[in-house]
Amino acid sequence: MFGFVLRRLAVAIPTLLLLIVLSFLLMHAAPGGPFTQERALPPQVLANLNAKYGLDEPLWRQIAGYVWGIVAHFDFGPSFVYPDRSVNQIIAAGFPVTLTYGGIAFLVAMAVGISLGVAAAVRQNSWLDHLVVGLSIGAQVLPNFVMAPILVLVFTLWLGWLPGGGWGGPLYWIMPVLALSTSFMASIARITRSSMLEVLGQDHIRTARAKGLPERAVILRHALRPAMLPVVSYLGPAFVTMITGSVVVDMYFSTGGIGRSFVDSALNRDYAVMMGVTILAGALTILFSLLVDVAYAWIDPKIRY
Amino acid sequence: MTRLLLTSALVAGIALPVLAAAPAEGEKLAENQSYTFWLLDAIKTADPQKNTDVEGSDIIRQLFEGLLNEDTDGAPVPGVATGFDLSQDKLTYTFHLRAQAKWSNGEPVTAHDFVYAWRRLADPATASEYAWFMELMNVENAGAVVKGDKPPEELGVRALDDHRLEVRLTTPTPYFPKMVTHASTFPVNRKVIEAEGDGWTQPGKLVGNGAYVLKSHDLGVQISMERNPDYWDAGNVIMQRIQGLTVNDNNVALTRYQAGELDRVQIPAGQYPRLEKETPDQAVSIPYACTYGYLFNLGDKGPEALKDVRVRQALSYAMQRDVVVNQILQGGQKPAYNWTHWAIEGFQMPQIDYAAWSQAERLDKAKALLAEAGYGPDKPLRLTLQYNTDDNHKKIAVATQQFYKQLGVELTLNNVEWKVHTDRMQAGDFEMARYAWCADYNEASTFLDFFRSTGMNYGDYSNPEFDALMDRSKTSEDPNAQYAAAEAILARDMPLVPIYHYAKVDMIRDDIRGLPTRNVMNDWYAKDIYRIQK
Numbered sequence: 151m152f153g154f155v156l157r158r159l160a161v162a163i164p165t166l167l168l169l170i171v172l173s174f175l176l177m178h179a180a181p182g183g184p185f186t187q188e189r190a191l192p193p194q195v196l197a198n199l200n201a202k203y204g205l206d207e208p209l210w211r212q213i214a215g216y217v218w219g220i221v222a223h224f225d226f227g228p229s230f231v232y233p234d235r236s237v238n239q240i241i242a243a244g245f246p247v248t249l250t251y252g253g254i255a256f257l258v259a260m261a262v263g264i265s266l267g268v269a270a271a272v273r274q275n276s277w278l279d280h281l282v283v284g285l286s287i288g289a290q291v292l293p294n295f296v297m298a299p300i301l302v303l304v305f306t307l308w309l310g311w312l313p314g315g316g317w318g319g320p321l322y323w324i325m326p327v328l329a330l331s332t333s334f335m336a337s338i339a340r341i342t343r344s345s346m347l348e349v350l351g352q353d354h355i356r357t358a359r360a361k362g363l364p365e366r367a368v369i370l371r372h373a374l375r376p377a378m379l380p381v382v383s384y385l386g387p388a389f390v391t392m393i394t395g396s397v398v399v400d401m402y403f404s405t406g407g408i409g410r411s412f413v414d415s416a417l418n419r420d421y422a423v424m425m426g427v428t429i430l431a432g433a434l435t436i437l438f439s440l441l442v443d444v445a446y447a448w449i450d451p452k453i454r455y
Numbered sequence: 456m457t458r459l460l461l462t463s464a465l466v467a468g469i470a471l472p473v474l475a476a477a478p479a480e481g482e483k484l485a486e487n488q489s490y491t492f493w494l495l496d497a498i499k500t501a502d503p504q505k506n507t508d509v510e511g512s513d514i515i516r517q518l519f520e521g522l523l524n525e526d527t528d529g530a531p532v533p534g535v536a537t538g539f540d541l542s543q544d545k546l547t548y549t550f551h552l553r554a555q556a557k558w559s560n561g562e563p564v565t566a567h568d569f570v571y572a573w574r575r576l577a578d579p580a581t582a583s584e585y586a587w588f589m590e591l592m593n594v595e596n597a598g599a600v601v602k603g604d605k606p607p608e609e610l611g612v613r614a615l616d617d618h619r620l621e622v623r624l625t626t627p628t629p630y631f632p633k634m635v636t637h638a639s640t641f642p643v644n645r646k647v648i649e650a651e652g653d654g655w656t657q658p659g660k661l662v663g664n665g666a667y668v669l670k671s672h673d674l675g676v677q678i679s680m681e682r683n684p685d686y687w688d689a690g691n692v693i694m695q696r697i698q699g700l701t702v703n704d705n706n707v708a709l710t711r712y713q714a715g716e717l718d719r720v721q722i723p724a725g726q727y728p729r730l731e732k733e734t735p736d737q738a739v740s741i742p743y744a745c746t747y748g749y750l751f752n753l754g755d756k757g758p759e760a761l762k763d764v765r766v767r768q769a770l771s772y773a774m775q776r777d778v779v780v781n782q783i784l785q786g787g788q789k790p791a792y793n794w795t796h797w798a799i800e801g802f803q804m805p806q807i808d809y810a811a812w813s814q815a816e817r818l819d820k821a822k823a824l825l826a827e828a829g830y831g832p833d834k835p836l837r838l839t840l841q842y843n844t845d846d847n848h849k850k851i852a853v854a855t856q857q858f859y860k861q862l863g864v865e866l867t868l869n870n871v872e873w874k875v876h877t878d879r880m881q882a883g884d885f886e887m888a889r890y891a892w893c894a895d896y897n898e899a900s901t902f903l904d905f906f907r908s909t910g911m912n913y914g915d916y917s918n919p920e921f922d923a924l925m926d927r928s929k930t931s932e933d934p935n936a937q938y939a940a941a942e943a944i945l946a947r948d949m950p951l952v953p954i955y956h957y958a959k960v961d962m963i964r965d966d967i968r969g970l971p972t973r974n975v976m977n978d979w980y981a982k983d984i985y986r987i988q989k
Binding site for chain 2: 180181182183185186187188189190191192195198199201202228231232233234235240243244298299302303306307310314315316317400401402404405410414418419
């Protein structure tokens, strides 16, 4: 197991490097640059700017310098669009916000999704099952960019219970968590339900029941664990998606998270910020898919690396 | 030297510098003196010399103060300077700075601070995206300094003493005083910048000389400011706290306005008529100094057809501006038949022949011109219109496609992302392109200089007659005659299809007073705002 983890970590480094080089090249291939604006800059001003940010150097030197800055100083460089801020500062300000609402949304989605899924599977074809399936289909097809403005309309304008946006105490977390967790919750409920149904039909469950175990113990002790395998493989990437933020949440609730940076930096050609958030998301994805694999081995003793 | 005063407003300003923020008779001030405004995007920087956008300028205007400010009509009034002298040859301005002006750390604001800031703007080491503004102002040696050919010390600005600032220009520039209300010309504190580096604009570090000090700034969330007790006119500042909230979605922002979280917000396109009916004391439409149009590419890469002036005229005549303004935008915008925004201070709208025709007459004329140019059913004119992603641009483009169909012109629409649009336009890779130009200062030349051969116009329009007129306007006592003639040339040569003059369409809380409603630049100063008791 230890060797497996080490091997996976060793592969992670070239994977990240490849990600950096590919994103860098794609980004520079897009027309326009960070300083392309409505009124063309005089050539000498543009040259000054390019010199300041090192954009006048050949591409390979830029990539090498960039990677070296990260490896040697953990420095992701200055933002091209926010001249008083470095990428490190932008991520340090935005990531905790995203981590907070994303983390809570994940816990909510997981707890509610799994509970609903199990309940629906145990009472298959009951009204509860139909309700869960109906709701989860509904929640999955309702895009969060439709849901977000509706939430603001209801909770801020009509009821006056919640602030319409911004970032602060727990009151500010509710709408982002609702908007972000709903569709994940629905997916988790449906995956749990179908996986649970499959497990409940297996021999070892019949044996457990035959032993005379109470239904509660059968479900919690014998059915839940094996039923979690497909759920866990879904949870890993879902967790990364949630904690690296949602453009929709950041846009509609003005949370200041880094989700918005993904789109903004691409549209603004803020090369450094774009690289920073891409690397962050890439590194987290690699890390959590590793954790999922480790969790697999723990859940299912048959799996050995 | 003759002592010159800007306008009668400046004279009044010197005598009564407190006029702006004073409540009218019978108005009672509200207990709560706070003002919350809407920001579409994150504020990129609060550094006057590095800022490039309008929302950033709105913040900088509260935290810093330049030589001159604007009153609610947009006319220059004293700021840090109480007035200025202009030399006989109109090339040297000497500004007189008030002795009471202070930085928020208590130090006096001196002419040296302005010299430092102006050199900093032009200095290649700063790499400011607004360095060209020094050149636009015609400050001596600005071009050479920006290029790096001369050191920043040779820029035509110097401190005669602590309270006298001398600026030397290369050409007489009648609107120069209006340009020093621009945020990029505001002073900055050298000591703080040298001590803190790029991070000097952060709360707790930022030292300004404006009526407000920075309290907190969460990127993309909010920015808050509080009244600065050290400001020279602090005794007349009524508004205590101001806050900008970033909301990326205009509709959500309107909801939050209606929930009472914002005091001012833009009205999304098409909703003005309804809101104006429901809340006439809150919905406002204010002329805003930008003009929208479709630029023709007359350059080498442009299509042959557009080099024929008859084709360009036909396309302009066939544009149904009333439909665009009344059916699509519906926010008090005005149809444009010329380039300069109608509400620019001192600008007299010239007679433009086709503005007076009916749309049916225009269409007939357009058909005749196009036929004359050799296009018809057997040889239809095919063109491509490029525009950047935006709901309104799309609606107008789709409508235009229909307008041109009546003319027998097949218009292909090409929607691209903003950076791609800009990049292609600047490279000359387009046939027709959506464009809008906004004034840098409140005077007609900011629009008309665009179409000079050396101007920014990406369509490569060039007419020596036009250039000569604009040259003459710079030294003219009353340049309106030249401006009218220049507009007449544009209406004849038609380097673009002017479509509409902008209006700023906003909801403003009805107990807020002192926001400019007649300043076409829409620059506002929180020190002039107050809230009355209702």
